[in-house]
Amino acid sequence: MTEAMDDGAPFYLRGVHAPVDEEVEAFDLPVEGAIPPELDGRFLRNGPNPASGDPGHWFLGDGMLHGVRIEGGRARWYRNRWVRTRALTEGARWMQPDGRLDDTAGLANTHVVAHAGRILALVENGYPWEVDPDLGTIGVHDFGGRLEGPMTAHPKICAETGEMHFFGYSFAPPYLRYHRIDADGRLAFSREIEIPRPVMMHDFAITRDFVIFMDLPLVFSLEAAARGGMPYAFDEAAGARLGFLPRANPEASVVWVEVEPCYVFHPLNAWNEGGRVVLDVARYPELWRRSSRVFDQAMLHRFEIDLAPASGSPRVAESPLDDLPIEFPRVEESRTGLRHRFGYAAWTSLEHGIAGRGHVRYDLETGGREIWDGGAALVASEAVFVPAGPKASEEEGWLMGYVHDVERDESAFAIWDATRLAKGPVARVALPQRVPMGFHGSWIPESGTGS
Numbered sequence: 461m462t463e464a465m466d467d468g469a470p471f472y473l474r475g476v477h478a479p480v481d482e483e484v485e486a487f488d489l490p491v492e493g494a495i496p497p498e499l500d501g502r503f504l505r506n507g508p509n510p511a512s513g514d515p516g517h518w519f520l521g522d523g524m525l526h527g528v529r530i531e532g533g534r535a536r537w538y539r540n541r542w543v544r545t546r547a548l549t550e551g552a553r554w555m556q557p558d559g560r561l562d563d564t565a566g567l568a569n570t571h572v573v574a575h576a577g578r579i580l581a582l583v584e585n586g587y588p589w590e591v592d593p594d595l596g597t598i599g600v601h602d603f604g605g606r607l608e609g610p611m612t613a614h615p616k617i618c619a620e621t622g623e624m625h626f627f628g629y630s631f632a633p634p635y636l637r638y639h640r641i642d643a644d645g646r647l648a649f650s651r652e653i654e655i656p657r658p659v660m661m662h663d664f665a666i667t668r669d670f671v672i673f674m675d676l677p678l679v680f681s682l683e684a685a686a687r688g689g690m691p692y693a694f695d696e697a698a699g700a701r702l703g704f705l706p707r708a709n710p711e712a713s714v715v716w717v718e719v720e721p722c723y724v725f726h727p728l729n730a731w732n733e734g735g736r737v738v739l740d741v742a743r744y745p746e747l748w749r750r751s752s753r754v755f756d757q758a759m760l761h762r763f764e765i766d767l768a769p770a771s772g773s774p775r776v777a778e779s780p781l782d783d784l785p786i787e788f789p790r791v792e793e794s795r796t797g798l799r800h801r802f803g804y805a806a807w808t809s810l811e812h813g814i815a816g817r818g819h820v821r822y823d824l825e826t827g828g829r830e831i832w833d834g835g836a837a838l839v840a841s842e843a844v845f846v847p848a849g850p851k852a853s854e855e856e857g858w859l860m861g862y863v864h865d866v867e868r869d870e871s872a873f874a875i876w877d878a879t880r881l882a883k884g885p886v887a888r889v890a891l892p893q894r895v896p897m898g899f900h901g902s903w904i905p906e907s908g909t910g911s
């Protein structure tokens with residue numbers, strides 16, 4: 461567990477988490493090693509970077525994007541930009557004095573994804589903010605005025621259909637909505653989904669046939685709100701359940717299956733064969749029981765659900781898959797919802813607040829794992845998997861993400877060969893300023909920027 465440190469500043473304002481004050485850019489950056497020449501695109505990553513003061517929680521800083529443009533074996537540019545949200549530029553507040561929630565006033569600080577030619581900066585309590593390929597802010601994006609309520613920061617893009625599935629949750633009714641965007645970027649379907657109480661629902665999963673919701677007992681709590689930080693607290697008495705909605709009939713009732721109380725920020729992936737569903741996640745036995753400023757550690761965990769057993773109700777089996785503390789699990793994007801063999805995650809340490817100390821690749825068929833240990837002085841942010849090419853096998857590709865050397869106070873954009881992870885980065889791009897440990901990012905191929 462980790463919380464406020466000795467000098468009184470909370471961990472998210474110190475050390476590797478401390479916000480940076482300036483927006484900078486640099487061109488033709490120095491490279492140690494060799495950038496794979498076939499990579500042509502941008503690595504963009506989002507994270508909280510409060511413009512001033514203490515926002516009260518790690519999750520509540522203004523969104524800042526850090527991007528690197530890779531082309532022809534070179535690092536063409538690095539730049540960082542705040543997402544110019546209404547919260548940043550006008551001081552707009554998500555919660556109005558009369559208690560109403562303003563979906564145009566989110567912080568856009570959690571993830572950045574590309575879909576249908578748009579790049580969207582996301583946070584789970586508001587609308588997306590569209591940015592351009594050079595990280596300039598275009599404006600709030602509400603899908604032509606059709607989106608009702610907030611959008612999760614973790615939409616899922618189906619590689620088979622090009623659709624983007626997502627949900628939005630709120631502590632004000634309706635507590636949960638599900639939405640589907642078609643491959644052209646139009647909001648094609650929305651519905652409300654009934655859950656018994658407002659919970660913090662950070663992420664979800666899709667398979668070829670199902671959308672999977674996680675109703676886990678991080679419950680909206682006025683008591684927690686009064687303590688400051690996030691207004692949610694762990695309450696296992698609320699129970700925990702996974703919900704399954706058939707993609708082919710999204711008006712249907714959700715089938716809910718009880719699981720052991722726990723919390724999951726992030727699934728790795730899910731897939732199904734008929735009524736048998738496999739969902740791999742980074743699972744916390746509990747989270748925020750006493751304070752939302754105290755973080756525990758998660759481990760890789762599998763749920764296997766039989767939705768249509770020969771007799772009786774749906775059944776679930778749970779099994780821990782590993783004992784390494786991890787977060788930021790990722791799978792090859794084109795396998796989202798399809799059977800995966802390999803998964804990647806940051807190996808987390810609480811030494812620097814909460815941060816990665818390396819990365820791990822899991823082989824979920826053999827049960828094996830390969831670890832890159834960055835060493836005690838190195839902090840690794842989330843790494844994203846990029847396939848080596850259109851015909852590459854599932855394991856062939858690159859991991860990429862930001863690292864920071866605490867002793868040298870130097871940040872780099874690093875690229876690893878995913879099949880030789882333990883050997884360390886094949887390329888390091890030296891960056892002109894520290895990149896704080898942040899949240900999530902995407903590799904956006906040049907063909908996917910809309911430019």
Ligand SMILES: [Fe+2]
Nearest residue numbers: 662725726900
């Ligand atoms: Fe997340």
